[in-house]
Amino acid sequence: MDLYLDSADRDALAPLLATGLFRGVTTNPLILQRAGVRLSEVPSLVSWLLASGADEVFVQTTAADADAIEREGHALRDLSDRLVVKVPATGPGLVATRRLSAAGVPVLLTVVYHPNQAVLAAAAGARLIAPYLGRMTEAGRDGRADLRTMARALAGTGTGVLVASVRDAAVVPELAADGLEAVTVGTDVAHAMFAEPLTDAAMVQFDAATSALR
Template sequence: MDLYLDSADREALGPLLRTGVFAGVTTNPLILERAGVRLGEVPELTRWLLDAGAREVFLQTTTSDVEAVVAEGHALRALSDRVVVKVPATVAGLTATAELARAGVPTLLTAVYHVRQAVLARAVGAAWIAPYLGRMTEAGRDGRRHVEQMQGILTGSGTRVLVASIRSVDDVHRLAVAGIDAVTVSAAVARELLEEPLTAAAVDQFDEAVTRLR
């Protein structure tokens, strides 16, 4: 399973990217807003993320017209060959994704809530889908079952599953066991993921032994 960070907060991202654990960073307009990043600052943020250790950066389009989404997708991809263009899984988004895919632009269909959307993503050549696990579950759907079925449909197709809206490290654990391709987590969940109390206790014992050995 590949791990990504769902944030645009540089202070939080810097130490996490430095670990080398996380493959990259995913963003969307809400995440940018929370971090105080204006749309005009996205190119500079992208450069910073890549320099800080992100191997991939996912940037979302902000328009709704097909032609505008396609143009914006090309502009985002022009920032770096390590940028993946995120497009909401609407009819216009699917249409734009098909055009971008034909032009060789890697795309991720985001805000995916149903298995049928995974079928559609495969049909238009999306490189990724981002199902919203937590939001599906909170809406009364069996989020984990939907995600596992999406993975089953897409395995071997060229379209990968990047699960978003992760609420806890337990979600990551269960998805990893289920063979999910990738997840993207908040900085808070990422920090919790890196911590294990029993490991910390063992390290304390090692440190005490080192002190006695001096």
């Protein structure tokens, strides 16, 4: 499973990217706002992320109509050939995704909540979709079941699934066991993935034994 970080906070991202375990970084306007990153500062952020160990970076369009989304998508892609354009799963977004994909721009269709949107994303040529698992579940849907349906529907289409809105580190291995190929998590969830009390306890014993052997 490919692991991504969902953040624009440089201080929080730096140590996690340095591990080499996370393939890249996903962002959206809310994430930028929380990190205090203005739209004019996105090019600088992208450069920093790529220099800090991200293999690829995802940046979301902010326009509303298909023509403007398409123009913005090309402008974002011009920042780097390792940038993937995120486009919301609206009607205009799907039209723009089709155009951008046809022009060779990799697109992730984001804020996906229903398998119908996954099918439309494949028809539009999206590279990935980002279903919001946490929000789906909080809305009373069986998010895990819907994700499995999306994955089966997309098998062989060339469109993959990058699960977003993951609230708990324990969910990540469950998603991997379900066959989902990628997930993006906040830095707090990423840190929680490293935590295991039994491993910590074993290391205390190993350290004590090592000291006794000297």
